[in-house]
Amino acid sequence: MSKISPSKGAPYARIMGVGGYRPTRVVPNEVILETIDSSDEWIRSRSGIASRHWASPEETVAAMSIEAAGKAIADAGVTPEQIDAVIVSTVSHFKQTPAIATEIAHGIGAGKPAAFDISAGCAGFGYGLTLAKGMIVDGSAGHVLVIGVERLSDLTDLTDRATAFLFGDGAGAVVVGPAKEPMMGPTVWGSEGDKAQTIRQTEPWTAYRDGGRPEKFPAIAQEGQSVFRWAVFEMAKVAQQALDAAGIGPADLDVFIPHQANMRIIDSMVKTLKLPESVTVARDVETTGNTSAASIPLAMERLLATGKAKSGDTALVIGFGAGLVYAATVVTLP
Amino acid sequence: MAATQEEIVAGLAEIVNEIAGIPVEDVQLDKSFTDDLDVDSLSMVEVVVAAEERFDVKIPDDDVKELKTVGDAADYIAKHQS
Numbered sequence: 001m002s003k004i005s006p007s008k009g010a011p012y013a014r015i016m017g018v019g020g021y022r023p024t025r026v027v028p029n030e031v032i033l034e035t036i037d038s039s040d041e042w043i044r045s046r047s048g049i050a051s052r053h054w055a056s057p058e059e060t061v062a063a064m065s066i067e068a069a070g071k072a073i074a075d076a077g078v079t080p081e082q083i084d085a086v087i088v089s090t091v092s093h094f095k096q097t098p099a100i101a102t103e104i105a106h107g108i109g110a111g112k113p114a115a116f117d118i119s120a121g122c123a124g125f126g127y128g129l130t131l132a133k134g135m136i137v138d139g140s141a142g143h144v145l146v147i148g149v150e151r152l153s154d155l156t157d158l159t160d161r162a163t164a165f166l167f168g169d170g171a172g173a174v175v176v177g178p179a180k181e182p183m184m185g186p187t188v189w190g191s192e193g194d195k196a197q198t199i200r201q202t203e204p205w206t207a208y209r210d211g212g213r214p215e216k217f218p219a220i221a222q223e224g225q226s227v228f229r230w231a232v233f234e235m236a237k238v239a240q241q242a243l244d245a246a247g248i249g250p251a252d253l254d255v256f257i258p259h260q261a262n263m264r265i266i267d268s269m270v271k272t273l274k275l276p277e278s279v280t281v282a283r284d285v286e287t288t289g290n291t292s293a294a295s296i297p298l299a300m301e302r303l304l305a306t307g308k309a310k311s312g313d314t315a316l317v318i319g320f321g322a323g324l325v326y327a328a329t330v331v332t333l334p
Numbered sequence: 335m336a337a338t339q340e341e342i343v344a345g346l347a348e349i350v351n352e353i354a355g356i357p358v359e360d361v362q363l364d365k366s367f368t369d370d371l372d373v374d375s376l377s378m379v380e381v382v383v384a385a386e387e388r389f390d391v392k393i394p395d396d397d398v399k400e401l402k403t404v405g406d407a408a409d410y411i412a413k414h415q416s
């Protein structure tokens with residue numbers, strides 16, 4: 001057996017910078033009421049959502065990602081050439097191949113980085129973050145761009161009362177790079193495939209080929225109550241496990257950034273985790289809706305931009321959704 | 335040991351108080367969760383899970399919709415507790 005040189009990485013990894021892109025068009029609940037029988041009051045009380053952003057035809061998955069990535073790279077104080085890998089998490093890019101990550105990498109002027117897409121629903125950002133950390137510590141990349149991006153308005157059935165008001169569009173990005181001390185805790189992640197049907201695409205794309213056109217364009221459908229129960233009770237446990245794994249008690253925590261699915265889920269998790277008043281909680285869902293993989297970096301960017309959180313703060317992030325899948329970790333904010 | 339109906343109602347009252355802030359004495363057998371106690375469909379999920387833990391019962395999602403009143407929930411728990 002020949003001796004193989006080991007790869008040499010950084011001792012630890014950290015999030016160095018964050019950036020976001022929100023589509024120009026703001027869609028208030030009144031617009032949603034044009035297609036479903038509901039009320040502004042009901043939508044606000046059940047979800048906390050008042051408005052969301054929907055992308056225009058020009059605000060493509062790639063265009064939004066390039067905007068968010070440019071900001072994250074500038075915030076990190078690196079150059080596009082220093083990006084060695086681009087990981088894009090999305091479920092709403094409608095071309096199977098090539099991966100949208102390569103177009104985005106080219107679009108930001110990154111040279112020839114490794115580039116690929118992942119599909120992990122609303123946990124996609126945490127999955128990407130975990131891969132990036134491994135790549136930095138392993139030495140296969142010096143800096144990794146992790147992007148969560150969605151155009152969920154393309155996958156929304158506007159006549160479905162259970163989902164029409166929930167989803168929004170946008171892109172969030174971070175640059176992960178080397179660190180001298182631990183600034184990203186262990187990830188607690190997993191999947192529960194026995195619940196694969198609770199959040200799902202209504203029809204496979206091949207329905208268009210086999211047996212003619214489906215009545216409606218495929219959309220995301222869900223069993224709202226089952227998902228709510230799972231999110232509120234099972235995910236609070238996962239969040240606690242991530243705190244424990246990082247050796248962080250609720251009093252050591254500055255910021256809580258859960259996936260922005262529903263304000264009621266966020267409120268309930270805060271209660272179950274017994275987070276003290278001093279912890280800043282991301283409540284971006286009110287004006288952004290659920291943007292799946294983009295929701296955590298978008299919320300992180302806004303908390304930092306508005307001064308509600310600051311660089312160096314200790315944050316618990318948890319993503320959860322279609323799969324069902326989840327990922328939680330404690331990070332130091334950039 | 336299985337809880338009596340009285341214990342179940344008292345337990346439900348504490349849970350509803352904790353989740354929706356309704357005074358415990360208002361939680362009576364004939365009260366509807368949504369119409370009288372300000373427990374909407376999502377709070378009801380929280381009530382159900384708290385009740386599952388407290389009374390050692392399983393209340394599947396499909397059965398939750400049938401539990402309209404405090405009495406419905408108390409009967410369900412009495413019947414299903416182990």
Ligand SMILES: CC(C)(COP(=O)(O)OP(=O)(O)OC[C@H]1O[C@@H](n2cnc3c(N)ncnc32)[C@H](O)[C@@H]1OP(=O)(O)O)[C@@H](O)C(=O)NCCC(=O)NCCS
Binds near residue numbers: 038042043224261374
């Ligand atoms: C979608 C969600 C808000 C729906 O709330 P819900 O309480 O489960 O809604 P239900 O379908 O049980 O309906 C409850 C009542 O509201 C009514 N209702 C449902 N949708 C409505 C709407 N859009 N507007 C007004 N009323 C509505 C129903 O008719 C029902 O009324 P009834 O009790 O008189 O029959 C909620 O289930 C949810 O957010 N779940 C989590 C989903 C999620 O976040 N998924 C993504 C995770 S990544």
